[in-house]
Amino acid sequence: MSSTSPSWRERYRQAARDAGFLLRLWPILLLAFLAVVPLIALGVGTAVIGVGVPVLVLGLSVSSHFAQIGRRAVAGVDSSEYIPGHYRRPEAGARGVRALLAPLRDPQRWADLTWVVVGFVVSLATWALAVAWIVVSLAAPFSPFVETIVQDALGDERANNLAELLGLEPDLLWATLIDMAVCVLFALTCPFVLRALVRAEQDFTRALLCRSGEVARLETSRAAVRRAEADARSRLERDIHDGPQQRLVRLGMDLARAKRQTSRDPRAAETILDGAIAQTRETLDELRGLSRGIAPPVLVDRGLGAALAEIAVRSGVPVAVDADVPRLSEHVEQAAYFVASEALANLNKHSGARAAELGAVVEDGALRLWVVDDGAGGASVDKGHGLAGLVHRLDGVDGRLSVVSPAGGPTRVEAVIPCGS
Template sequence: MVRGPPVADACHGGKGRGERRSRQRRRQGMAAPGRTDDETMDTAYAPRLRGSRMPVGLRAPFSGRTWREFLYLFLSVPMSVLMFTYAITVLALGTGLLVTTLGIPVLAGGLAGSRALGGLERARARALLGLEVAAPEPPRASRPGLMGWVGAVLKSGASWRHVVYSLLHLPWAIFSFVFSLTLWTVGWALLAYPLWRWTFPAYLDQPGALMWGDGHGHGVYLDTPTEIGFTSGFGLLLVLAGPWVIHGLTQVDRVMVHGLLGPSLLATRVSQLESDRGVVVDTAAADLRRIERDLHDGAQARLVALAMDLGLAKEKLAEDPEAAAKMVDEAHGEVKTALRELRDLARGIHPAILTDRGLGPALSALSARCTVPVTVTVDLDRRPAAAIEGIAYFTASELLQNVSKHARATSATLDVWTNADRLMVLVADNGQGGAHTESGTGLAGLAERLDAVDGLLIVDSPSGGPTCITAELPWRG
């Protein structure tokens, strides 16, 4: 183990390891994959103009996002009426024709139309709510021809989910639009009450808005300064609450669009596994090419030269023993070099110390070869699965290589611990920072390889440093 200053603590404000782990867990939650565009309201209603100091709550009624969400609720009414009418019509028509040979094709065509309308709904949610929902998996016919397509559409769960969305969304669309319109209209009307109160004495011959009356000219009117101020203040509260209520209503729409108009959880998982399998295959192929290149350019070429030198030494053995002995001595040195290259190559494939003694000793040996002093701390009460252990080792190896080559650091730390059912690897340095996972970088490839095994790479590297990179892997012990 190579000791150095506690750089990881500096990355996190000098706090202890427990605090560092909790912060990493919070960062994990923030970076969790699969999130939709459901930012907090502070972010949603952030000011567009640089330097604005208006509180977030006062900006919300004028935010573009608020009006886009309100427009979404407004357009939901005619769109849901169209989808509901279409779904009821095709279901009734298809069911009624089931006694004939036309019923099944008509029902399948109706389901296909519902999928098309669902595509319009996803586009509307993407444009106005910022919600990215992929199209569901297309129907897969088990046999060619029209009847194969009809059977695939009828057996597709996504097709029936579109119909369910059409039936359920209409009552919700009517409620959400009417509620939000009433809330905001009343709020703005009450807020502006001091501006239009003059209409009551001018045209209705009463001092203000009537709150209660007995029908005989007696009643309670909003006409005193206190009552007018209270009315306007209550309207302001409704206006400020309107964006939050609208955002909450559209959250239900987000859930419905994502759950009923998007791909199923099983299809999403299958697609993710197919993508991960491609990454694994590409990574394995790249590793094989690297090993082949290292063998061809290194040990193999050295062994070929060694064989030629030994052949020449054999020819000179009888006529010039001294020259032959010198050539054999040189060949002996070449053998040592070739053995060292093969040993390094084998260590790059899978180091023996990792198999025999585990992550702690293997990472200590790895850090000893780093050009920067490294403090290694491994807190594991048992060993994870061999595959995860190997990935953790090579992740740490690549991160330490980046520290040596690019960080311009004077010290680094390497921490390994468990967090519930996850294996955490944290590499930190006091270098220049600026590391990122943009496409084309080594960290981008590392992030893809970790994602292939349901892992996660979190990079915290502001310009000027320090850099903290956390790799999270499933335990699978």
């Protein structure tokens, strides 16, 4: 996928969002600092007599509330991923003092407090730099005129600008040109400076407030992978037992019966063999259907685009394919293939569609795959529906699934899978 650098218009639009974020963050942390630090100090000072424990808990709770605001702010400034905090839940059956003391044993709440205290200083520095850069960018051209007005009002004849110090004449013109150059320099670098300041705030905030959430999400994803694999294995075993295995048993019995009839009644033996051939075809069809959840050789050898084209050919509903994607990580290709296979299988069984579209594209570091049909609608990811298993499968690769399927159609199933390893 080719990436293009953003235009200057996009840079300045983002710079406006960055400036708003930086200018708001320090007042928020100032308020948090003024609210939390006195509570923590009072709680620590009176903890020996027991009164301070509830005050400490209150202080931690307030800091966690502000931390939640911080998490949403760093995600919203550039529409990056929101990562919630991971807080320990009180033990089952905990009451009274044990329930009250639970927040004091939660590392994330102490990390929230650290963010409030240290973040107050960090955000003050980023706020000051942002204000300085914005003010210089906007106000530098007017500074010579302001200086002239001040000098006239005060009768001050001392050199007050660089042009006068260098002896440049006329000094007002040269001062204006110098300040205009400074203004242009600061204006051109403003988007990059503000973006760097926002990145620093994001890294600092996520290091303290989001790391436990990332770990918890990783553990959830791993559990989802194990659950999806176990469900897929159980379903495959059940389907093989109920389908091809039973047909193969019957096929063996029919062939044995045909062998006995060959010498006595060749016509009857021929009828039995015809039935056995039909059984063979049906068994092959079932095995092909079951192989949808297993990576086929074409996916391994030629990649996702070729594999999607192949499953589209097998569809009973005509499917137009638009999937010119590069080779991706194995887990990404397998998850996408599974989603496409299940979506097309569900489409063929339930939609009543006359045409469908299967597409895939890599953009913004993620694979986006969609299946659209003109059927009756009503598709759902609720338990008991054909698409229910896709959610667990995508959880295992940090992907997400959306299904839009109003009554009467059309239906759009879309999966987004991060391409990062």
